[in-house]
């Protein structure tokens with residue numbers, strides 16, 4: 001399984017997640033603070049076709 005890097009906009013934490021590619025379109029919860037305000041950072045090998053998904057979720 002590929003490893004994806006995420007960056008949390010709330011607490012500025014970078015974390016890595018083992019994910020199936022089918023699941024990468026969902027926002028992921030930050031393991032540190034629990035927010036879904038995270039941004040996927042593709043690993044070098046997966047840098048093709050980067051799609052920017054801005055998730056504006058104003059949930060508490």
Ligand SMILES: [Zn+2]
Pocket residue numbers: 008009010011012013030031032033034035
């Ligand atoms: Zn966080």
